[in-house]
Amino acid sequence: MSVSSATTEVVDPVPGAAAPHLPEQPDLVQLLTPEGERVEHPDYAIDVSAEELRDLYRDLVLVRRWDVEATALQRQGELGIWASLLGQEAAQIGAGRALQDGDVAFPTYREHGVAWTRGVDPLHVISLFRGVDNGGWDPVATAFNLYTVVIGAQCLHATGYAMGLQRDGAESATLAFLGDGATSQGEVNEAMIWAASFSAPVVFFCQNNQYAISVPLERQTRVPLYQRAAGFGFPGVRVDGNDVLAVLAVTRAALAAAREGQGPTFVEAFTYRMGAHTTSDDPTRYRLASELEEWKLRDPIARVKAYLSRSGVADAAFFDSVEAEADELAKRIRTGTVEMPDPPGTAMFDQVYAEQTPTLAAQQAEFEAYQASFEGSEHR
């Protein structure tokens, strides 16, 4: 079952760092090198103020701290599971900060950084992983759809929503999140066909973190993912997913094009999942520690910090204040999680339908009576 890779040239995927198992990707957009040097790209200029830069740094640090705290909470039995975004902070903050009012995001289960940019309370994400609900935030008010666990399904939703925007003459767009593994799903491919066919204002934002649980990228594709877009009839672009500036610039441009009626774009954010797939996973079974070491050198936060310091945009006092804020956030997340009440049993009956059916209402009454029969006594 070996596949010949004669057409797949293997070259350095990120300038300055080798990942020989990955296919060629010549057009990686980068504006901030892993060393924190600002570089220009002919197609993607970006003008960010000092304040915006500091805000981006703050976002990155805070979502990482949230993530680390959530992983710790899971280890301590407070969460059933946690899907870490470690290593993907820049991809998510860059994409999330490119959204404008009126745009709507359609996340997978890992987009905590995007949730952050939409003002979703971290505890409303935590509650899903604690098993309290399926995500506690209001998907309408936040314009951040609920997490979708079935791989790829949300790409069609984002496309349909975009078709609705188009019908309404709204100058807004949708941002569909997906992973590298998800690109193999039939529904994802259907979404791209629909988006192209109707020139829908949707941007497919693929975080290529190199793995679908244990399965490496090569099992999903023999060409760089961004090149797939051409086959569907819209532009594809590969961006350094660990470079928050480049992601912001590329996603902004793609969303702007969509809003202006130029149709979809596929953005491949080239990144790496630094943690396990979820807290249930053991990545030592399928990947080498050396790979991780390599990607550590491309850390999405370190490069921003280096740039901020070097360019004098931020000083030690600023970094200290962000640290302090992160400590506060972690504390709030911890307390909020530990003290989060369990939902009442009747919650499962509450919103099954817009109009409760008589059958389900009767079942709920039976359930309540049954539960009440235990009041004051132990289950036998």
Place this chain on the structure above:
Amino acid sequence: MTETLTIGKALNLGLRRAMEDDAKVVLMGEDIGRLGGVFRITDGLQKDFGEDRVVDTPLAEAGILGTAVGLAMRGYRPVCEIQFDGFVFPAYNQIVTQVAKIHARSRGKLPMPIVIRIPFGGGIGAVEHHSESPEAYFAHTPGLKVVAVSNPVDAYWGIQQAVAHPDPIVFLEPKRRYWEKAEVDTGATPGPLFASRVVRGGDDVTVLAYGPMVKTALQAAEAAAEEGRSVEVVDLRTISPLDLDPVFDSVRRTGRCVVVHEAPVTLGLGAEIAARVTETCFHSLEAPVLRVGGYDTPYPPSKLEEEYLPDLDRVLDAVDRAMEF
């Protein structure tokens, strides 16, 4: 030779034997190779049988089942792993419109010896789509067979029998019981795959269960015994075809029948079984056939799954109601 095995390990050994017995057996699924599956059911098999026989597939369930059909047409025996119950639905079209119908469509020229392994059921504290019981969808589909194992012995033999069987089989594995242990005599002669089995004798009520609920039913029977009630427990084992003769025999003696499953009660297996038991044993029944199952709601967030899932108390409650009738 007798070994103490978990259900998970029994499946692993059973698959190994099936692969040794027939070079046409090919395992396909997401993360089943190098990782050995998220539940490690295929642990070590890729290492020993190679990447051609234990295939880490692209992330596409329709692809897994659709290509399995083609491989089966070509004489292979695909054993497809669906990572979790809730993720079988992208493949549902292939299973229902193709896998189930091709034998009939081809007038028997194209057998479909495909096994679709699905870890099913709840109780593991998971997020959405990881705790479902979709058996009725498949049992409702002519052309498919559906079995559910409840213990290591059946897991070990059942998977081998399913792989050797000429028809497509949805093979349901009770995920929350993967770690339950029992002695398995790997030199024994197994009983038939499509047969139910009385796993505890009793005189007052017949309780039917399959998969993860068999243990719950047995625990309920134990508790009932302490209260002086004698509960017979039948492990259905096969859901399609149903093997109800042992059930009818039992109900004719006890006059009372309770069916337990995790799936929502409405149009679940319990409905079919209640109808058949009523049709066949009407004159022996002292009480209507009662059903204990999940509520007609989406499987709830894990903090509520204890309330959602049938447990010892709810089974006993049904036993009481059957007795009081």
